[in-house]
Amino acid sequence: MTRTEIAGWGNFPKVEANVQNPKSELEGKKTHETLSNYIPRGAGRSYGDAALGAQVLDSRKMCDTIDFNLKEGIFTCQAGKMLEDVLDEIVPNGYFLPVTPGTKFVTIGGMIAADVHGKNHHIDGCFSKHLLWFRIMTANANIVTCSKTENTELFWATCGGMGLTGVILEAAFTLKSIETSKVKNRTLRCVNLDDTIEGLLQNESYTYSVAWVDCTSQEKKLGRSLLYLGEHATNSDIPDANLSQYRTKSPKLNVPFNFPSWMLNNQTASIFNALYYSKVREEDFSSIVGLDEYFYPLDVVKNWNRLYGSSGFVQYQVVIPIDKAKEGMRAILSKVAETKEKPKLAVLKLFGEQNDGWLSFPQRGIQIALDFRKNEQSFSLMNQLDDLVLKLKGRAYLAKDSRMKRSFFEAGYPKLGAFKQLLSQIDPNGKFRSLQSTRLGITMGAKNVLILGANSDIGKEIGNQFSSNGFGLMLAVRNPKNENEILFDATDFDSHASFVEGLKIVPDVIVVAFGVLPDTKESFERPNMAVDSTLVNYTGVVSILGHLSKVFAQRGSGTIIGVSSVAGDRGRGSNYIYGSAKAGMSTYLDGLRNFLVPKGVHVITVKPGFVNTKMTRDLKLPKLLTASSEQVGAEVYRAYEKKLNTVYILPVWRLIMLAVGSIPEFIFKKMNL
Ligand SMILES: Cc1cc2nc3c(=O)[nH]c(=O)nc-3n(C[C@H](O)[C@H](O)[C@H](O)COP(=O)(O)OP(=O)(O)OC[C@H]3O[C@@H](n4cnc5c(N)ncnc54)[C@H](O)[C@@H]3O)c2cc1C
Known part of the structure; x- marks a missing residue:
């Protein structure tokens, strides 16, 4: 297994993924059994996110030719074989592919999964027309042979099904005779x-x-x-x-x-x-x-x-x-x-x-x-x-x-309902999922995360982490720029009930990533400013989580993650307005966690310490004590997976805050912190 950054041909999006490269069907099966979910991948020549996910099975080492029937013009090979290599075997023998995409750097598995077309679709149709059969490993690790007469539903769901029905292992297809090259x-x-x-x-x-x-x-x-x-x-x-x-x-x-x-x-x-x-x-x-x-x-x-x-x-x-x-x-x-x-x-x-x-x-x-x-x-x-x-x-x-967008995709594919129905039978937990299938809501069992304040640097990174782990994103922001973003105003408390009612799906995870950093001296001069920031940093949190936690409690499951701050661990003169709101938020989250335990809902309090973000760009932050927003994203996801209660992004902050908390007040007063 290698951990590496991968992308499609368009180089957008890019994700960090665990890539497995099994060399045989047996190894492929073992890999399949160890992964909770993944997406098969060929040569990565699809342009977007169809072959991307947190876990990827790269099929290119399963690439043997199984049979080349020269007389009948039938080629049988493992699905990881590159088209380029197939051509090297067949063209000198007077054959060509009946349907080919505009690049030969693709695998046979990728050609089936996308049901590729060529410049001759009006005459020769898609690749599936020339496909005699394939063998596929489905979510329950069974290997099934499919053709136009055997397991036909799975055959037609797989041709064009973008790897979501299973790993195609072998295929046989007819060739086209040519006299010259x-x-x-x-x-x-x-x-x-x-x-x-x-x-x-x-x-x-x-x-x-x-x-x-x-x-x-x-x-x-x-x-x-x-x-x-x-x-x-x-x-x-x-x-x-x-x-x-x-x-x-x-x-x-x-x-x-x-x-x-x-x-x-x-x-x-x-x-x-x-x-x-x-x-x-x-x-x-x-x-x-x-x-x-x-x-x-x-x-x-x-x-x-x-x-x-x-x-x-x-x-x-x-x-x-x-x-x-x-x-x-x-x-x-x-x-x-x-x-x-x-x-x-x-x-x-x-x-x-x-x-x-x-x-x-x-x-x-x-x-x-x-x-x-x-x-x-x-x-x-x-x-x-x-x-x-x-x-x-x-x-x-x-x-x-x-x-x-999902709505555009759904309107274009009338057989999507049948496809999803089949997935719900053969892969109810979404073993096969890609970033694309999650984004478009095709995959069964995919989880969703609602990020409140999704445009903050920390919100974006947390979103990236969840997304690359197969989560669907529900992005709530103050100024939505496209249909994928949902309007959310932390201080418009009256709108919070309808915001929650209007959610198309109840998410599995909620992340509170919104907040403001008020200037302490200005807030001292203008108490209204102190109130305004506290309405965002504390009251807004209590209001929206009040509505959302009721929904989670009714359902009996879910995780709430609140990005609070180490500033709330002890009141300091330099940021007492921000710190007091964060102290309130941390205490609220801790209490909510205990309140919701019997209802099956978990609450995580995140205390990032210094983080390089837009909000802190004017501050001089000590390098060793400052995390990147990417680190916050990764640690928050780890905390979610491990079901932690309170996390400090850099462990040193736990010690620092312990030390800060134990300084007697009469000394603390003189420290000018
Ligand atoms: C320059 C260029 C020109 C192209 N021209 C055309 C064209 O003319 N016509 C056309 O139709 N397409 C065209 N394509 C797109 C390309 O043919 C398809 O995206 C094809 O699926 C890529 O194959 P791949 O092996 O790279 O698969 P990947 O990009 O790795 O994967 C594509 C999909 O196939 C699935 N998949 C891959 N292997 C397997 C497997 N063994 N089992 C199950 N699922 C699998 C993946 O999960 C993913 O959903 C072109 C692409 C490029 C870069």
């Missing part, structure tokens, strides 16, 4: 969006089609593109084509580190898009290209995701049903054209009919994929695009997602 490519210049969509629809007989759209074009040129149409070249096209040398010969480029995010800005994107569009001068241009160049052009640049900088990027990939496709694409591209944060890449593809996969993404229509830098502007734009897509009955692809 080349593709006959035809490139059409489309002058605007209508031209692009007509081009896709009128050329539906081509096996492969994809439109690269100049996403910086506007007005009359909006949606102009290069439309690529392709067929595998035959022996009659290229008589002496050598199948064994199919790999691209161009030198591998590498992006060695994260670029500063400003480098890939709107200007550089405009230049790139304009140059790309003008690289083909003819209206209709034909060429012969290699398989790598045609199917995996981006793979030539290793780590190209680093071009977006350390904050990462998001691919917004949605499909709009065919009858609304033109209207939808126009609305999306127009919205994008009028906003500041431009996507850097845009691709349109035509989809064929929806298959039987319960969470499989493609449906008859046109899909668009837009790559955005991850920042506030792009998130706000994508939220607006979601509203458009929702109205047009479209949906987003889970394999690319790291941000969509």
